[in-house]
Amino acid sequence: MLFEGFSTIFSSGAVLYLVVGVTIGIIIGSLPGLTGTMGMTLLLPFTYSLPSDVALGALIGLFAGAIYGGSIAAILLRTPGTPAAGATLLDGYPMAKAGQAGRALATATIASATGGLIGALTLSFLAPLIAKVALKFGAAEYVWLAVYGLTMISFVSGKSLAKGYIGGLIGLLVATIGIDPITGVFRFTFDSMNLMGGISIQAMLIGLFAVAAALNSIEEYDKPQIKQIKIKKVGISLKDGIRILPHVIKSAFIGTFIGAIPGTGTDIAAFLSYGEAKRSSKNSEKFGKGAIEGIAAPEAGNNACVNGALIPMFTLGIPGEAGTAVLLGALMVLGLQPGPLLFRDSPEVIYSVFASTITSNLLIILLGLLGARIFAKILKLPKNMVTAVIFALALTGAFAMRNNVLDLFTAAFAGIIGYFMTKADYPVAPVLLGIILGPTVEQNLSRALLISGGSFSILFTRPISIGFIVIIALTLFSHFRRQRKKKKSRADIIAEEVAAETAHLED
Amino acid sequence: METKRKKNWIDICVAIVLYLLSVYVFIESSNFPESNDNALNPSAFPRILCVLLCIAATALLINALRGKITTNVTIDNKLQVFLVIGLIVLYAIFLKSVGFILCTAVIVFLILWLVKIRKPLPLILIPIFGTGLIFFLFDLLLQVPLPPGLLRFLF
Numbered sequence: 001m002l003f004e005g006f007s008t009i010f011s012s013g014a015v016l017y018l019v020v021g022v023t024i025g026i027i028i029g030s031l032p033g034l035t036g037t038m039g040m041t042l043l044l045p046f047t048y049s050l051p052s053d054v055a056l057g058a059l060i061g062l063f064a065g066a067i068y069g070g071s072i073a074a075i076l077l078r079t080p081g082t083p084a085a086g087a088t089l090l091d092g093y094p095m096a097k098a099g100q101a102g103r104a105l106a107t108a109t110i111a112s113a114t115g116g117l118i119g120a121l122t123l124s125f126l127a128p129l130i131a132k133v134a135l136k137f138g139a140a141e142y143v144w145l146a147v148y149g150l151t152m153i154s155f156v157s158g159k160s161l162a163k164g165y166i167g168g169l170i171g172l173l174v175a176t177i178g179i180d181p182i183t184g185v186f187r188f189t190f191d192s193m194n195l196m197g198g199i200s201i202q203a204m205l206i207g208l209f210a211v212a213a214a215l216n217s218i219e220e221y222d223k224p225q226i227k228q229i230k231i232k233k234v235g236i237s238l239k240d241g242i243r244i245l246p247h248v249i250k251s252a253f254i255g256t257f258i259g260a261i262p263g264t265g266t267d268i269a270a271f272l273s274y275g276e277a278k279r280s281s282k283n284s285e286k287f288g289k290g291a292i293e294g295i296a297a298p299e300a301g302n303n304a305c306v307n308g309a310l311i312p313m314f315t316l317g318i319p320g321e322a323g324t325a326v327l328l329g330a331l332m333v334l335g336l337q338p339g340p341l342l343f344r345d346s347p348e349v350i351y352s353v354f355a356s357t358i359t360s361n362l363l364i365i366l367l368g369l370l371g372a373r374i375f376a377k378i379l380k381l382p383k384n385m386v387t388a389v390i391f392a393l394a395l396t397g398a399f400a401m402r403n404n405v406l407d408l409f410t411a412a413f414a415g416i417i418g419y420f421m422t423k424a425d426y427p428v429a430p431v432l433l434g435i436i437l438g439p440t441v442e443q444n445l446s447r448a449l450l451i452s453g454g455s456f457s458i459l460f461t462r463p464i465s466i467g468f469i470v471i472i473a474l475t476l477f478s479h480f481r482r483q484r485k486k487k488k489s490r491a492d493i494i495a496e497e498v499a500a501e502t503a504h505l506e507d
Numbered sequence: 508m509e510t511k512r513k514k515n516w517i518d519i520c521v522a523i524v525l526y527l528l529s530v531y532v533f534i535e536s537s538n539f540p541e542s543n544d545n546a547l548n549p550s551a552f553p554r555i556l557c558v559l560l561c562i563a564a565t566a567l568l569i570n571a572l573r574g575k576i577t578t579n580v581t582i583d584n585k586l587q588v589f590l591v592i593g594l595i596v597l598y599a600i601f602l603k604s605v606g607f608i609l610c611t612a613v614i615v616f617l618i619l620w621l622v623k624i625r626k627p628l629p630l631i632l633i634p635i636f637g638t639g640l641i642f643f644l645f646d647l648l649l650q651v652p653l654p655p656g657l658l659r660f661l662f
Contacts, residue, residue: 162566169560176553183542185549218591219583221622388618389637392611396641400651408599416592423580446547454545
């Protein structure tokens with residue numbers, strides 16, 4: 001099946017879109033302030049007219065490219081282009097300062113691609129197996145699965161659980177606007193024709209993740225741009241390659257595993273990989289001063305994590321963090337219903353997407369090594385000018401999807417509200433989780449009740465359901481306790497240690 | 508330009524707005540027709556959400572009143588941020604009547620002006636080429652008809 005996927009993407013010209021996706025991803029990821037989630041929302045309107053597998057491939061390529069691209073800014077500017085590259089700068093910048101920027105960039109490129117490749121292969125082999133199990137789920141299980149997906153809000157809530165869940169519930173309510181799919185009743189449409197189809201997910205995505213981020217760049221417009229370190233020669237020696245290989249492989253598995261657990265993210269994968277490499281390395285005293293392993297480990301980890309996070313997204317329809325939530329939204333905008341049924345109903349799409357993710361990692365090596373100098377040049381672009389064009393691109397994209405001014409207003413208001421929410425420590429990712437998972441909860445709840453003849457007991461009697469309920473209860477309980485006791489998770493502790501190490505890195 | 512507000516009034520206001528929202532949803536959903544079979548009533552799910560929302564709002568309110576949550580909102584360069592917000596809203600209002608090309612060129616120009624770009628070359632070229640590029644991508648490449656507005660005579 002996977003080979004058929006490869007032959008599809010190479011014969012249909014999907015590879016070209018993949019090259020475009022990965023290239024845009026690297027550029028967007030390398031520019032501080034622009035993230036992969038923003039890039040995906042901006043690319044989404046352009047993918048609408050493409051076949052869904054080509055479109056998805058390009059979006060995933062962009063996501064992977066952005067996570068890799070973050071390392072370029074981390075190494076050359078000492079500013080992570082994306083949060084996931086936060087660990088990379090610890091050793092990347094000192095190495096670049098010592099005149100080895102090219103060696104650092106090549107390490108990051110090779111490690112990212114290898115890590116991503118291992119993650120993508122794991123995804124391709126593991127996902128169909130998980131989907132096979134998930135296909136046995138009935139309506140009641142789906143309800144709990146989606147509710148479990150919603151408890152991911154606990155992980156992205158930041159300081160206050162209440163604030164995170166308020167965002168999630170608002171998202172769930174927004175999702176009820178429009179025609180009720182079960183009974184056909186109009187809900188909260190304010191007698192507007194335009195609202196009958198519901199709020200456009202596309203416009204919400206653009207607002208929350210592109211417009212809001214661009215507003216944030218406006219706020220920081222007077223921050224001076226950091227001077228870049230010059231690149232001499234791009235490449236690493238065979239000796240370097242052998243030295244980093246065990247760390248890359250280990251980090252790739254850490255990253256894939258972390259990604260596959262919903263509620264984590266690429267930044268956590270990067271920091272955990274860095275911590276493990278430092279712990280197990282023979283020259284751990286060189287970490288923080290330009291150790292090559294210190295670049296390879298987090299980069300392999302975060303790119304592997306991208307692919308690991310696709311496992312629950314494709315098989316169960318559960319997004320692990322903001323990036324996959326945006327992808328999941330994109331999936332729905334493109335007319336695909338995420339979840340195990342996707343494997344049964346459109347396996348050709350799935351396998352061509354898997355082939356795309358594998359290919360995109362090979363493209364990262366190619367583009368990263370050949371184009372390092374060009375990407376470094378793009379980093380010099382004046383940020384404010386880029387921001388101005390992003391506003392135009394985001395607003396046009398919101399309008400163009402359905403040729404609808406209402407969508408433009410949705411994007412504008414979602415952007416403004418999203419900006420202020422972030423300012424007041426209300427996380428925006430839960431809103432998206434609510435919008436995406438809301439219909440799944442409601443429709444399956446209704447289906448379950450139809451099957452049971454109106455009795456709610458169907459939700460609590462099947463063994464898989466009870467398993468989910470236990471997991472949900474544990475997730476909620478542990479987070480509630482952690483917040484009360486202000487206890488820290490292992491990832492937080494490592495992130496803090498790393499932050500302490502960066503502190504003395506100041507020059 | 509930096510302001511700091513130490514009070515929790517933001518969270519208290521949010522909680523009150525959420526209560527009002529819940530009340531509205533309850534009243535509005537009472538007009539929904541009931542479902543004939545055992546399926547979920549159209550009003551049921553929004554109402555469940557509102558109950559949960561009220562619980563979350565109460566948790567927020569209690570924490571805010573006890574001073575456990577403090578929300579500080581610090582916005583640098585307020586003038587720029589609020590003017591750009593205004594521009595976005597105006598863009599949405601005028602896109603249909605004034606047209607894509609004029610609106611987009613103007614908003615890009617004004618944003619550039621607001622972030623203190625004064626060199627004439629970028630100030631003129633970025634709006635023109637930025638708008639041109641987006642027009643090319645959407646209108647010509649993707650065949651999405653963008654509103655011509657006042658420039659209707661050109662098309």
